[in-house]
Amino acid sequence: MPAAGIILTISICYIGLLFAIAYYGDKRADAGRSIISNPYIYALSLAVYCTAWTFYGSVGRSAQNGVEFLTIYIGPTLMVTLGLLVLRKVVRISKIHRITSIADLISSRYGKSAILGSIVTIIAVIGIIPYISLQLKAISTSYFLIKQFSAATISSDLKGLSAFQHTPLFVTLLLAVFAVLFGTRHLDVTERHEGLVAAIAFESIVKLLAFLSVGLFVTYGLYNGFGDLFSRALAVPEISRLFLIDTSGNPYNRWFCYIFLSMLAILMLPRQFQVAVVENVNEAHIQKAIWLFPLYLLAINLFVLPVTFSGLLKLQNVPIDADWFVLALPMIEKKMGLTLIVFIGGMSAATGMVIVETVALSTMICNELVMPVLLRIRRFQLAKRKDMILLLLTIRRVSILIVLLLGYAYFLLTGGFYALVSIGLVSFAAVAQFAPAFIGGIFWKGGTRTGAMAGLLAGFSVWAYTLVLPSLVQAGLLPLDWLTQGPFGIGLLKPFQLFGMNSPDQITHAVFWSMLANVTMYVGGSLFSRPSLLEQIQANLFVDVFKHSGEMGKSALCRGTASVPDLGSLLERFIGPQKAEEALRRYLGKNSFPFSQNVPADANLVSYVETLLGGTIGAASAHILVTSVIKEEPFGFEEVLGILDETRQVIAYSRELEKATSELKAANERLKELDRLKDEFISTITHELRTPLTSIRSLAEILNTTPDLEKDQHAYFTSIIIKESERLTRLIGQVLDIEKMESDRTEFQTVRIDPRRLIQDAVTATDQLVREKSLHLTMDLPDHAPFVVGDRDLLMQVMVNLISNAVKFSDKAGARIQIRLAVQNGGLLISVTDEGIGIASKDQEAIFMKFHQVKDSIRGRPPGSGLGLSISKSIIERHGGKIWVESGEGKGAAFSFTLPAAD
């Protein structure tokens, strides 16, 4: 028989193990070798969603209506598919703006509003307290149950036991100690608790394994598998009715409502926000988590129904609530080991939730509730306090204790009344009120602070009225006929039947009305109010976060001056001197400012420090603090955003916009021009290709259809075909050359070339052409010329091109062509001069462009493709030289190019 002592020892050991894991996790994080930076740990940490509600309450609920309990898990499963859309955006926003909690996000989004942050915090605390008390109830009850291990019969009716009142208090205090130890050992600028996450991941594994163990034991140990178990259940009508959804009383409304609620809860619950967003190490983990997490949910729910039916079958005569079947079944079968495992699993589930939830809540309370108040009470002179860290940690520890004690108080008041699941759903409905402001905030720029406040207050009021009020009535604090006849006799305002809506389920009814009120007031309030400049800036930064990634909120709030040391000492007080100096050095180093005294801090640095601080104390408080450092006096928001500031900022903003617009316009023009040139090029090429092809085709047709053509006609046509084909081949070759040249893909040989030999070879190659037109070519070469380095074939191509052009455009027989080679500073100058028709000055630049040929009214288009000079230009420029022409119409032309000498 497990004495109380043994149970306690095992529990403490287990918690000790968790703490050791957390400690190790933190140590590794500090050393920079994080153990939690992988998607599996991330997904497991999300499983903190499964609390004692899952572990014990699911069985309890399913004993009443079958599969309905699954809605709480289907919701998150569906929601995480939107994870890539919603969660990724939220994580990105939170990293950039150093969001510390859900209240911080909402407050920051709507203009860093401290009021909004406080409202969200208060709603969160009030909403979560029932949920916490649920965990306390679970731990206490399971403890008392397990003590009855060897008793003849087990009872879960513990109201009579006096010790039952006190043990939970002990549990509460113990949990407070653990939460403080896990979550508030030090202040982290990013508000992350790596050790905590490691411990949570571990306990997720523990509770899964515990539940699977008892599930397997029941299904295969007590029975022969699923089939056996279900067929026995089938035999008992009261049990088999659970196979189906009970179609009386609009179950599908409830079904949908619970799915809807849990979909929201997976993000809005403070603990979920903490592990999913704040503790997220790497956005990439989200990708795996969106199917790993639902898989976990599936696994942990697999054996719920078998356990339920088994309990209903075996424990008919035992006065025990269905909530506790999980523990009772191994107890009845006298399996001590398994019982302990189950107990640890349930305790694990409960403590995990409590620790993370209270840490998250304490952060919110400290940053959004306490700090803004303290900052404004001038007596505290917070801006001048030396060491803030201890103060912050103390505030958080006290908050944890208070929240837990409130949970205990709630448990005392109502613990006996409700089944576990109902309590949990009330909390879900409370945090669901954050959804419109939250989701609207990250997708809709039109959401304003006024709208958010209106929505939150409206939704919360309706929630309180329809869900909390009744329990106060049942606790006897309010008259009963408020429920039956409405307050002050107003029938339409009956808490369970607002405006006459008859819904059999309290929760669905409450959710409908509260969400309706919330969304209406949020949208209406936003549409009918004007946001301040700060709100608009935040709205842009949040909704367009993927466009702004990497930028901070650019100096939009520059006002006043502070010196770097001032900001430094402010930082010091909150994150310690070492980290402050590190951070500043990093920033200044990146922007290459000298790290010296009394350098005035520019707006960017101010913004940076403010964001850094915000990571510790929340955006709203950081804003107040930084403002006070600059102005040496605590300030209100309205004063800071004076008219002058607004104008200055708007002007600066629009100037930047103008610059960006004109840059874009210029780029667009360039692109359009390039596009036009490309089209021209293509149309010219196709034309050039088609012309010879047409001649070839028609001549070939003639040859084909006139077999008795005269012999010399035949020969003539054939020679034209050959010439045109050669022309076509040359053209295509040139186009390819140009293309290769432009895309730099030519195999560029680099050899040493003797320019005199090069010229002589080119002359030899073109000898035939020169003699055909009876022209007179001379060379003027020095005796010695330095070598050049380059591609011999390409340079040959240039020489041949120039010479053949000179030949082409010389019109008088006996005209001279002169090739001159001169050595000039560091390079060579080669020129080819002819006495031909010359080139008008207006064409002298254009001839080097693709396909350009000087059209002459008399002589028409010259033969050739028009690409030769363009190719030559590319070649010369690739060799590091220049090419140009000197000419006058009718006065011949001198083409010259330079080449650098080889050294």
Add this chain to the structure above:
Amino acid sequence: MAADKKNDRLICLFLLGMILFNYPILSLLNRPAMVFGIPLLYFYIFFIWAVWIFFVGIITASGTDYRQIRNEVQQPGTDA
């Protein structure tokens, strides 16, 4: 873009899930029958659930590797 495609598929899967897990599809399967010795409704829900998760896994496994996102976001001060 690959990311958009993935998002679209996930949204479709989400909508499909909403339909499959709610009235009226659910009401169609709310009848007394057994599949492999398991009540029809239970079998349906768990089976669809598993299949659905499987599809999510497939959709997210392909496509953009978000690992490079880490480098996109510059974080002043401590590194993420």
